[in-house]
Amino acid sequence: MKVHTIVAATCAALAFAIAEPAPAHDGQTETVKPMFNQVIPNIPGKSLVVVEVDYAPGAASPPHTHAKSAFIYAYVISGEIESKVNDGETRIYKAGESWSEPPNASHSISRNASKTKPAKLLAVFVVDSDDKALTTPVK
Numbered sequence: 596m597k598v599h600t601i602v603a604a605t606c607a608a609l610a611f612a613i614a615e616p617a618p619a620h621d622g623q624t625e626t627v628k629p630m631f632n633q634v635i636p637n638i639p640g641k642s643l644v645v646v647e648v649d650y651a652p653g654a655a656s657p658p659h660t661h662a663k664s665a666f667i668y669a670y671v672i673s674g675e676i677e678s679k680v681n682d683g684e685t686r687i688y689k690a691g692e693s694w695s696e697p698p699n700a701s702h703s704i705s706r707n708a709s710k711t712k713p714a715k716l717l718a719v720f721v722v723d724s725d726d727k728a729l730t731t732p733v734k
Contacts, residue, residue, distance in 0.1 A: 625650045625707075630717075634724055644720040644729070650676070651713055655706030658733040660699070664723035667696035674714025679704035701733070 631645035648656075661667060669678070670693040679685040680696050680703075687708045688694060696702065707714040722729060 625654050625656055635721070640724055642720075642722055642724040644722060646718050647672070648716040648718060649713065650674070650707035650715070652707060653710045655704075656702075658701075658703045659705075659730045660701050660733060661696060661731075662722055662726040662729045663699040664726050665696075665698055665700075665729055666721045667700065668719045669694050669696070670717045670719070672715040672717055674712055675708035676714050676716055677704055677706050677708040678702070702730075703733075 626649040628647045628649070629644075630647050631643065633643050635641045635643055669676075669688075671688045671690050673690050675687050675689050677685065677687050678694060680694070680700050685704055686694075720729060
C-alpha cells in the first residue's frame with residue numbers, strides 16, 4: 596500500500612471519529628471506531644490518525660468541517676458512500692474507491708448511499724498533533 600494512500604485514509608478517518616453521530620432519515624447513525632493515533636516522528640507537530648466509520652443502511656453524518664490542519668484520505672471498504680466536499684460534485688464512491696479532502700474542508704454530504712445495505716469507510720488524517728477537534732458539526 597502506498598504511503599499516500601495510508602496517510603489519506605488516516606486523515607479521513609480522524610475527521611469522522613470526532614464527529615458526533617447524526618440520525619439518518621430512518622433514525623440510524625454511523626458508528627466511528629478509532630483504529631490508530633500516532634505522532635509522526637519525522638514530521639514535528641504532526642500526527643497520523645485513522646478511524647473506521649460504519650454506516651447502517653440509510654445512515655448519515657451531519658454536515659461538518661474538519662480541522663484547519665487536517666489532510667484527509669477516505670477509502671471505502673464496503674458498500675457505497677455518497678460524499679460532497681467543499682464546492683466539489685456530489686459523488687458516490689464504491690468499495691475500493693477513495694477521495695481526499697484538503698485542510699479546512701467542509702464536508703456537506705457524507706452518508707451511506709444505500710437504504711438496504713451497510714457501508715464502511717476508512718478515514719486517514721494527517722493533522723497537527725494539538726488539533727483535538729478534528730470534526731465540527733456545521734450549525
